Structures are given as structure tokens and as C-alpha cells.
Amino acid sequence: MRLRPSRADFLVEDRIPAVTAWVERTTAHLPELIRAELAEWSAVMLNGSTTTPRRRPGSVRTIRNHLYATLPALNTWIHTKDSLRAVSRDDVLDVLPNGGTARSEMLQGLRSIFQILHGRRLVFTNPTARTRVGMPEIRTPVSLDVPVLRRLLDDPDPGRVAIAALLVFHGLRPRQVRTLKLTDLVDGRLLIDEQRILLAPRTRAALNAYLAYRGREWPRSGNPHLLINRATAGRLIPVTGGWINTVLGIPAQALREDRILEEAHASEGDPRRIADLFGLTVNAAQRYAATVDHTSFTEHQRRRGQSSPS
Template identity: 70%
Template structure:
């Protein structure tokens, strides 16, 4: 059966149909040709609108390859919108500096890149990563003659020492009367899930008191199991006919197949998901006396990532230092 594809969202608006759910269904059925400009493309155009025309064209070419990937050599996988935004944010100060005297990225030299880089730390690492991504793509597509970032050392970003969260706040979170908040909080406080894992959990990932994540089976803590059961009962009452396979859904996503956003989860919790995860890992690091392998197995960390937490085990607190030296901890 030959069907004429539905183009864009204008016709749907004329028919008084909700654009996003309808386009998702049509796209899944293969009947949609979406002619809307992707949000990240429009965002890149706004951020680079002040640059010279040729430079804007080159950045646009890079963004297109990053978003859609490339099937011609050198092949590339598509990158997330977040990656594209991060690279643009990091590289933009250097691009602004070059735009004062240059009209195209073809004119950029290694000395120009060195002069535009911050002195060191995270800013230098992120700026060079952003510029390297741009020049690698453009050089591979033969839009620039040379890659001035070749063999330049990115350096390591500055690491932040993880800190513990307020214990009374954590206790209030896991016994909160809101079933969604209590379930999200319990999974983070007891099991330290990653933000993306919490957002994309499926209902079928919770079976017989066990949680399946990335091939790992996690035995749920009794309290986490109880709050999840409470949330599942709440979910069934609120959205009994929802076809969304995700564990956590909202009024907006119940009729769709998409996961909730990280911003929504942070709002529900009233705290950062990443901060709650770090608190749990930090607690395990101290309970295990700095066992990096245990952290790697429990939380899916690399050894290097685990060492960021185990390094805090040997830190001497101010109170302990005062006890050892005989100094008072009070003013």
C-alpha cells in the first residue's frame, strides 16, 4: 500500500492534533517526513550567528556530521545533542577570538589554537576537546587543509572531591509520602543508579525483588523494594492503560514511549540525581575501606573512576587532626 508521507507539524496543527504524540506514532509506522529544523541545529545557528559567513558554514557542516553521522569515509557515528552543545560552548570563546582577524577556519594555525587556549585545568581540556572535534570532522571532509590540533595534549580536567549529603534530608526522602519521590530516592540512596539509568528503567527491569541494569542483576534493598511496590501500585491507578514501557512516567509521557527528562527527576527529588549517586558511592567507599574493585562491581565504575572515591578514605578530617595534635576544634 502506497501512502503519502505526512510532512511536518503544520498540517497536524490545522487538524487540531497534538504534534509530538502524533508524529511519534507516524514516525514509528514509517509515514512521517519531518521537515522541522532540529532544535540543536537552530541552537548552533543562533550561537554562531555573529561569526563570519564562511566560519558559520564550516561550523554548520560540522554540526550536521555530528548530529547525523557519516556513512562516507571517514565514517562517524551520530553524537548526542548534548555533546554538540558542550563542544560549541567550549570552543566558542576561541572561535570568537579567531573571528576578529580570520574569516575561515582554514586560516587557523597551531599558534592560533595555542594562543586561544586557557592556561590549564578543565577549561583548557574542554576548549581543546571542542576545537579538536570541529577540526577533525572538517579535515576529514576536506573543508580545511590541516588539523591544527593534531598531537596537541588535551590534559586532564580538574577533578572534584565528592562530598556527603545531609543525612536527615536523605531519610526524609526515602519515607516521603509521594510514591514517585520515595521510589526514585530509594533507588539512588540505596543503589546509586546513574541518572540515565533511572530515567530509562523499564517496568520489566524489576522482577522478583531484583533490578536488571546493563546485564547486572541487583538485589533490591528491602526498603527500596517496598517503595517500588508502592510506586507501581500508584502508577497502575494513575495510568492503567499506558503503553509506555518506562518505569517512571508522567501525565505527559504516559501516552508516549519516551522516558522522563533528567530535569523532571531532579525537580521531583528536590536534589541533584548525580549528587545522590555520589553520596551513595562515597558511603560504600568508606564502608569497604577503599575497595575500588567493590565500587566498580556495585556501581559499574571503571577503576580510575572508583579511585576518585577511594582517595577520600585516607583524608583526615579537621576534628581527627585536632585530636591528634591536641588542638581545639572550637574557636
Template identity: 85%
Template sequence: MRAELAEWFEVMFNGSTTTPRRRPRSDRTIRNHIYATLPALNTWASAKDSLREVTRDDVLDVLPNGGTARSEMIQGLRSIFQILHARRLVFTNPAARMRVGTPEIRVPVSLDVPVLRRLLDDPDPVRAACASLLVFHGLRPRQLRGLHLTDIADGRLHIDGLRILLAPHARVALNAYLAYRERQWPRSGNPHLFINRATAGRLIPVTGGWINTVLGIPAQALREDRILDEAHACEGDPAASPSSSVSP
């Protein structure tokens, strides 16, 4: 089963120039499919030697009842079996012609002001810097992870072609973090702003899981709280949206 999944990963990551041709997929798509299908794959791995042995009933047994989890698992399994079937590594696609269902619609939930204040004023410079960029400037978690040292210059944040004046609190928090980073990893050649023990000696960004662990809450929850706060501030009118996030 591991060899079969390695074949799927190879096609997803590099694409295929042989029939049937496929374009490479993004890292995010591959990761989402893996996470969504892991519960099913782990269940089958304990009783089967190959994905060729998986039947439609086996798929139905492991599928969540509904919502986003069901939708994402079916999509991930379809991707795996479609590629393996095209490569003649499985006989059929047991996930074909299954009702996907409707993903859950998530409604942003506001956070308590004391929670935001604790994050912004936390003595840990990493936590305070991450929180400041999320709270005051509404960065997406992916953008936060991808920031480079050169994206912070002259008191401004340079991102996606924009030059954003840093909020005073964010500027102080970033200066404290940069001083901490220099003390911890003075010889690191990693160009990313946020690094840790695992990435200081490499050139890769930190993971989303690491960011969430540092904050103690999902980074997306902070971004959604700021979006909700801004929506309330402008009474749902995008044209009246303030140019900067409201300080908690």
C-alpha cells in the first residue's frame, strides 16, 4: 500500500507526461488530500495489503456521516484511486459515483478581548510578533509563514505587491522578535522571518501547525475575529471599512 501511495504522490507532485497526462498539483492540494484520507488509509492498512483489495463497502464504512469531513475524504480518495486506476495499479475506483455532500459553512466566531490582549502583550517575542501581524494587519496564516526578512523594511510590511505601514504595536513586537531571533540563531541563512529549531539551518518556512502551537489557538481564528470586528465596525458595508484593523 505504501508503494501505491508513493506512486500517487509522484504523479500529484511532478505531474505526468504519459497518457493520461496530468499537471502537477500544489503542495496544499496534496497535503489536504493526505490529511483527509489518512483515517481511511490507516484503517485499511491494518487489515489489507493493497488498495486493490478496497471495495465500495470498505469506503462507505470509513466515510464520515456528512459535512466537510465527508466531502474532503471522498475527494481525496477519488484522487488516489483515479491515478492508481490510470496506472493500472488498482482494478476499479471504489470511491466513484458516491454522493459527496455539502461542505459545512463556517461562521466566524469572535474571540474574547482578554485573549487578544494576552497574545499581544505576551512576554514570548515569537507569540507577540505572530499575534500582532494577524490582529493588526489581518494576514492569512499562509502569508505569515511565507514572510521573508526583507518583507519588513522602513517600518512597513511589503506583501503581495502592497506596502503597509506597520501598526506601532506590531513594529515594537517585530523589533523584539528580530532581536530574539538574532540571539538564538545568529548564523541562520533562512530567509523567512519566522524560524524555529527545525528550520533555522534550512531554507524552508515553518509549518502552519507550529504557528498554531506558538499562538495556542488557530491562526485562522485570529484572522476571522479581525474580519468579524471590521464587519461590525462598518456595519456590513465594505465601502465604509476602516483602512486599518481596530485595536482590541
């Protein structure tokens, strides 16, 4: 499979998706029938289904996370099972960890696989039905040091500065950053998911500098996305989350969490305000609000001082 040019001189993507090839490599040691069943699951997850039971396409990250979480169970079953149809509820209970994040993630992954296979009539029953998931372990968010933020915002790379500004000042989700389109920038505002976000002066300056850089580097690119690189400039797809993390040198999610923590501190732990500003549920916002009185967070803020990127 290869990229073929279209009449408009764009490259039309007709290659095997990278995640499909990754699933094939990751499951290569499993029995043939189990490999085929997992290939069907990943295809439905990636592309969705227009036949009953209908399903919307999922994300590549979800596919990877679910398969990673279920590999210990799959590696246990290959000694006694040649197909997932032979897996019973007792088999599932035997491989599940006792509790915590590991149990939650493994059961969610297995539930995803068996729900799809049962819906496609590739297994007789869903052995994960009526099994309690349990609560994952809750990690206390930690803010970043100011010098880290300043290095990103003062970097000579226009792309790095633009990405950092969107995360540091506005706390966008990494997915939102990488899928931003040029048309989402209107009169100094961002239009995202029906929200109108007024850009900070530093963010406007960073985006203007990046757009000038983009125009010099790829003057003929027709990619509608704001952020592009050598691999995407001649295509119509967004950059990947891995590329953004590589450009930043730290996970983009860490910058988003730092911004949310700053807002939690400024609002004295108001979960409603946090939820409204960053598109979180109230329960998710509570995780950040709870850090305001958290001893380790208070000490970190004291050492961090009153300085902030401006």
C-alpha cells in the first residue's frame, strides 16, 4: 500500500493504518483465531460500524491502551484457549488483579473486546458482563516549575512556543491542540467545541510568529490544520500526539494540568469554575479542587513562589 496523488495534487491516504500494523505485531504470538478476533475488534474500534450494533469510530490511543491492559490476560489464556469464544466468566475473574487501576484498566479493555465480538456474533456470551470494574487509583496532579514553562515559552522554535502557549495559558486538551484548524482562529479568539476562547496576548503573538514560520516553510501546503510538520504538510491529516510531546520535550497533558491547577488555586478550589473553563465534569474538577488544601501541593506552590510566565 502507498500514498497516491489525487487530481488536486494532494496525497490520498490509502496505506494500512499504523495502529492496525501495531495490533498485528503485538498479537503475533497469539493463536490464529484469537489474532483474527482481535483484528476484528480493532477494525471496529478504529472505523466504527454502520451495521447493527452501530458504533462510532474510537481513538487510536484507546485501542492501544485497551490492548496493552489486556495482554496479561491474553498471554495467560493462550496456554489453554485457541479462541476467545472459550473464555468464561471464571477465566476473567481468575486473571483480574484484586483492585486499583490495574483491575479497572484490564476489565475495561476486556469489556470492550467482548462487547464488540459479542455484537458481531463472534463469541457466544460476554464473560465480562455483571463484573464490577472497581475504582482506579486517583493520582494527585502536580504543577510544573516556572523555569520549565519559561524555557518553553522563550524557545526559538516557533512551533514549540505556539504549542506551549496554547497549553500553558489556556489549558487546551492535547487532542484539541493537534486538531486545531486555521479557521478556528477568528479575531483573536479560538472557536473550539462551541466555545469562544479569548487568546492571551502572549498566545496571539506566538501564533502569529508560527503562522509566519509556517508560510515560509510550507507556502503551498493545503493542510487545513494549524499545526503541520514535514510528514503532514502535503496531506490533510493532523499531527500526532506523540509528535507534540516530542516537540515539547514533556507530555502535553502535564502542561494542561499545570494550567488547571493554577486556576484551582486562583479560584480557591471552585469546582464549577474549573469544570466550565476546561470542559471537565464536576467530579473530574474535584480532583484539582482538592489539591488546594493538599499539603504537598501547598508546599510545592510555596517553593514555586509567586512568579508565573507572563
